[in-house]
Amino acid sequence: MKTEVVVIGGGATGAGVFRDLALRGLEVVLLEKADLTSGTSGRNHGLLHSGARYAVYDPDSARECFQENALIKKIAAPCLEETGGFFLSLPEDPPEYADTLLRACHSLGIPAKEVAVADVLHQETKLSPRVKRAIWVPDASVDPFRLIRANIEAGENLGGRVFLHRQVVEIFTARGKVTGVKAIDPRTGEEFKIQCHFLINAAGVWAGEIARLAGINLGILFSKGSLVVFNQRLVNAVINRCRPPANGDIFVPHGPTLILGTTSQTVAQVDDPFPEIEEVDLLLGEGEKMIPQTKETRVIRAYAGIRPLLGAREAEREAGPETPNASEADGRRLSRDFLLVNHGAQDQLRGFFSICGGKLTTYRLMAEKTVDAVMDEIGRKESCRTAEIPLPFPWEYSFHALEKKLLKIAQIPSANVPQEIVCECELVSKKEILQEVGKLGIFSLKELQERTRAGMGPCQGGFCAPRLTALLLETGKITAAEALTILKNFLEERWKGIRPVLWGPQLREEQLIQALYTEFFNLDRF
Ligand SMILES: Cc1cc2nc3c(=O)[nH]c(=O)nc-3n(C[C@H](O)[C@H](O)[C@H](O)COP(=O)(O)OP(=O)(O)OC[C@H]3O[C@@H](n4cnc5c(N)ncnc54)[C@H](O)[C@@H]3O)c2cc1C
Known part of the structure; x- marks a missing residue:
């Protein structure tokens, strides 16, 4: 196969680069070693940053976030919710930080404003009455799964091609220039070769691995962040703690759930991150200081994501050998900004870029800068249009649509509701599932879940996974033998998220679900 550009990585960055390249008329192929969003893009808070969180310590990142926040609200409105956000000071927080934050935001143009605590407590009744000061910022929450798929669909509509389960294992070069890549299907070992003129490394925390295939060292360290999900929103705005960044200092309402994050721990291993029970305890202990009711609220899942720490090696060098874990201590203070490397200029390998x-x-901004660099190299002038053209959301999709969905269900004759609603927690209908099944290239429950939110509610797919599998089977998309593997793969992944939060009602429900699968379906015998 031949193409002009190969993009490695099906996360937010790769998807954004893919769409931008296609919009500027380049022939592009995206290779992803697993499913879309299987890296950090599927393991974050889903916060559309206003920039305020970085305003004090990382003003460049803050400025970029603020600008992009406004643009994404324009081009991707159906997959976000304009929740707004508050920074709240508790009595134990540094009293001067609220003023420092306000000054930093204003100097960057972020419209932060102090609001009366009584008004905030009236609006958000579950907040702690210990709040001393409150600052409003234009934070929002975003559904990363839909956002990324919309970028992919936009690129595909323009002729771009996406291949999932294609892991790049070799980079071909000739006379100081990239000429192609070899990828394998990790499930079968089958090999694929693609010739290209340009190669974009958007492999997230694996970017260093990709660069090493070309003999280049990117020098990135990693930090793990763990998060927990509650089964109800409790608040309708993003809630940040008004103090220097620390553990458990942010709540993001996400659809019908609430996400609490995060921890920051330097790690060497980037594959398959999972939260430790101690991290869950730490988050819950901090979180209840802002929202006391979280103590009694059901936690339905925990998960972890890995972020690359740019500048970590420099920080370690500056701290000296007597501070071996400088990057751990300062993980949150290191830049959350991005790194774009033109390896032609830096490492004498033309046509190769890492972002x-x-x-x-x-x-989107990261993609724009990357594609600008490629266009410069080619000597073409098409400018970026991703900030103006709205992303496609193919069916009547809206994030946090439970209320609207309830109204629709009220119109279905009650005898038909059980046949119509496949996922009761998220009120996902059979029609929505079938619409998405028609478009799937790869048949996995994770793919269906991320496209429709089916299985993302309190039972975490425990009850609807067999129904989703049956629908895939009924439509002829999978065979009976495949159905069992698909269901088991989903349950194994699901278990990883549920294991660290098994107590109270979640434990009771899990025992019921386990009995259902083992005693009724006999799934453990297959
Ligand atoms: C705990 C945590 C919370 C966060 N919260 C937020 C937030 O609320 N808001 C926000 O704006 N940002 C947040 N971030 C940051 C954000 O999630 C990341 O910056 C972003 O998702 C990175 O996207 P990416 O595409 O660069 O990387 P990834 O999403 O990791 O994508 C890289 C992809 O490359 C693929 N890949 C790797 N190697 C190969 C190979 N050899 N061949 C083919 N494919 C390969 C991987 O499978 C993966 O899918 C958070 C980060 C963390 C860790």
């Missing part, structure tokens, strides 16, 4: 770091919020 990593940054945030989900800044994915």
